[in-house]
Amino acid sequence: MAIEYEPIKGHANDLAGSVYAREKHLSIDIDMGNAEKIQDDDDQKKLSQVAFQISAPNIANKGEESPLIPTSTSTHLPLHRQQPPQRLISLDVFRGLTIVLMILVDDVGGLLPAINHSPWNGLTLADYVMPFFLFIVGVSLGLTYKKVSCRVTATRKAILRALKLLILGLFLQGGFFHGLKNLTYGIDIEQMRLMGILQRIAIAYLVAALCEIWLKGDDHATSQLALLRKYQFQWLAASVLVVIYVSLLYGLYVPSWQYQIPDSTSFSEPKILSVKCGVRGDTGPACNVVGMIDRKILGIQHLYRKPVFVRTKQCSINSPDYGPLPSDAPTWCQAPFEPEGLLSSVMAAVTCLVGLYYGHIIVHFKDHIDRIRLWLIPSSAFLILGLALDIFGMHIIKALYTFSYMCVTAGAAGFLFAGIYLLVDIYGYRRMTSVLEWMGKHALIIYILAACNIIPIIIHGFYWKQPQNNILSLIGIGR
Structure with a gap:
């Protein structure tokens, strides 16, 4: 989102x-x-x-005061031909493209299940949205905190920003605002959803920001080896997070569990359904460690009630689309599950740290060829590693944010970012991407208006005689 890329103090004009x-x-x-x-x-x-x-150099190394970076012109150009620092346009375009992708899959995904989120195993167009956002956050942090004057002050500001995102996420995605098919407002706090997209971004942002503030050397990197040495503790932190995630996912024992669903046919007590597990290392919808941790810590009543696995063949006769339950549907098909859960957010933070490395390349290497080369090498490695892990049994599962999923999506983000950088910042094709650039600069407000039902809510507020007779219902939306 745009919030992580804005200058910490003042505006660009004030800075200039x-x-x-x-x-x-x-x-x-x-x-x-x-x-x-x-x-x-x-x-x-x-x-x-x-x-x-x-x-x-003082302009270029403004540090946390501004994310502005020097243009990557040759150092052999005469002084009078050197340009002042500019905003990294390709990052805004990438963010804007991700916003467009998010709106596309939200609005068209129901009509085209092939681009909607994968029901469980596998990767679709919609599954790239979240990793792309996290990758962008990491790149932005590499520019914002390239020089920190006071670590304590920077830490305090990072914590405050993360808290703002958390609170905003709870307000927008906790259930207070109605959906297209539910015209009631308000939410029972005991049933409120605690996690969500903005909450996950807030967690990943805070982890990456603290690593960038506290875990880096003071020397300037002039080679790839020196760059790795300067940020070696950040890579160590990322490795620790991966080890923790993989160890818990495949090592913890998942016992059988129960949950309640309301009985829609009568006013009797809710139904209690049992899910039989008693396994380790299972990555299916029913008995995975990610869901178990969320049920234990967050509480099953605070989890998302429309998980993607309801579109699997076991749970939908119209799979991969939504549909009625088959007659032999397993008991877990109606259970809540949090796609932005606690353990999966640990691996999401690793995506942010990967993006942080790409931002470091921008800061320390000014030549276009060096930047693209240093981006494409790890991107290729991540793609190959992720696909190999999927072949050997560590499946690509967005709902669990598996390590293989992180690798493939981070590699794809690196390739796409390098391509946009080549097109926009090197060859200067800005006219054709101006709309995406604008959307990237206003990503948060666009996300709130387009993806959190704010615009539909406003439209629903105007109706004829009955709330159901609104403009959206007349054109067939929200019925």
């Missing part, structure tokens, strides 16, 4: 003004200190060049 003032002040100081040595206009021109050279 302060930079101009600093350059002017610096050049005046140098002119005053060396006034006696200046003899002619040639010396003054040389002195102005020195002032620009001294002030330019």
Whole structure:
């Protein structure tokens, strides 16, 4: 979302003004200190060049004050041809493209199940949206915190931002706002959904931000090996998260469990259904560790009530689309399940850390070829590793955010980002991507309006005689 990429203090225009003032002040100081040595206009021109050279690095290394980065022009260009720092347009375009993809799969996924989220195993177009957002968050953090003046202050700001996202996620996705088929407002706090998309982004953002603030060296990386050495503790943190996730997913014992569903045919007590498990290392919908941890910690009443596995063959006669339950449907088909759960968010944070590495490449390498080469190498490795893991039994499952799923989607994000960077920041095709760039800069508000039912809610507020007689119902939406 756009929130993680905005400058921490002030706006870009304010930054530009302060930079101009600093350059002017610096050049005046140098002119005053060396006034006696200046003899002619040639010396003054040389002195102005020195002032620009001294002030330019200060602009590029603004650190947490701004995500602006220097353009990747050749260092051999004359000074008068060098351009001032610019925003990384390709990152905004990538974010905007992800927003478009999210809106597409939300609105068209019901009509085209092939692009909707995979019912369980496998990968579809919709399954790339969340990893792409997390990848973008990581890249943005690499630019925002490239130089931190005060780690304690930066940590406090990162925690506050994460809390804002968490609260916003609870408000938008906790159930307070009605859906297209439910015109009632409000939510029972005892049944409120606690996790969601923004909550997961907040967790991943906070983990990556703290790693970037506290776990990096002070030296400047001039080679790929030096880059890995500078951020070696961040890679160690990512490895620890992967080990924790894999160990819990395949090592914990999952006992049998029960849940209740309301009886829609009578006013009797809710039905109690039992799910038989008693296994380890199961990655199916019923007996996986991800669901067990969420049921134990969050409570089954606070989980998502329309999980994707209701579109599996076991649970839908219209699979991979929604449909009635088969006569021999297993008991777990009607159980709640949280797709943005606690354990799966651990692996989601690793995607954010991978994006952080791509942001480090932008900061430390100014040549276009170096950047693309250093992006494509890990992207290829992630893709190959993820596909190999899937072949050997660690399946690609978005609902569990498996390690293989993380690898494949992170590799795809790296390739797509490199392609957009080549198209937009190198070849300058900005006119054809201007809409995506605008959407990327306003991603959070677009997400709130388009993906959280805010616009439908506003439209539902205007009806004729009865709430069901609204504009959306007249055109066949929300019936």
